[in-house]
Amino acid sequence: MQTQYWVVGATWGGSEDVLPQFLKRGYWYCWDINKFANEQSGVGNTIKNQQQRFEKVRVGDRIAVKRLRGQGATDMSVLAIGIVKDVDLEEWRIYVDWVADQLGDRLVPLKGCTASIHGPFLNEGEDSAWVNQVFCL
Numbered sequence: 001m002q003t004q005y006w007v008v009g010a011t012w013g014g015s016e017d018v019l020p021q022f023l024k025r026g027y028w029y030c031w032d033i034n035k036f037a038n039e040q041s042g043v044g045n046t047i048k049n050q051q052q053r054f055e056k057v058r059v060g061d062r063i064a065v066k067r068l069r070g071q072g073a074t075d076m077s078v079l080a081i082g083i084v085k086d087v088d089l090e091e092w093r094i095y096v097d098w099v100a101d102q103l104g105d106r107l108v109p110l111k112g113c114t115a116s117i118h119g120p121f122l123n124e125g126e127d128s129a130w131v132n133q134v135f136c137l
Contacts, residue, residue: 004061004120005131006053007113010079011067019065019079023101028063028082029093030116053117057087057094061120064134066113075107078134100137108134 008028010019022028030050057063065080080103082096111130112118123131 001058001060002122004056004058004122005127005135006057006061006063006117006119006121007066007076007134008063008118009067009116010065022065022096023080023098026085026098027093027095028065029091050115050117051092053119054087054092054094055089056120057084059084059086062135063094063096068110068114069107074110076110076113078103078106078108081135081137 009030010022010028011017061084063082063084064078065082066076067079069075069077080098080101082098082100084094085097086095087093088095109130121127121131123135
């Protein structure tokens, strides 16, 4: 199966940095499993749409944690990269082997990745150069 690439966030409410917690505990997650259970809308970057993306994540996929650079920015910072070890759909949690977590403030094009989870991207075709830029170690 082909590796998929995902870009995720680690800042809650626009200011709470939870990346240290994710790195320490070996996972990534974004939603309170009870808070969004009844959301009906499925447009744009709604929680429902993001959860549909989440459901496509597979063991062995790559995940990059990004930080947005502010209103109108065209770049994002890549802060950490990992390999998916397990996906728990009941808790909306992805368990990750963090292989690079000291990337500093590496800038890459935003490519519309403003929500909590974006993807899947593939390392082929029009996404190839960008995927290599985001995920290169």
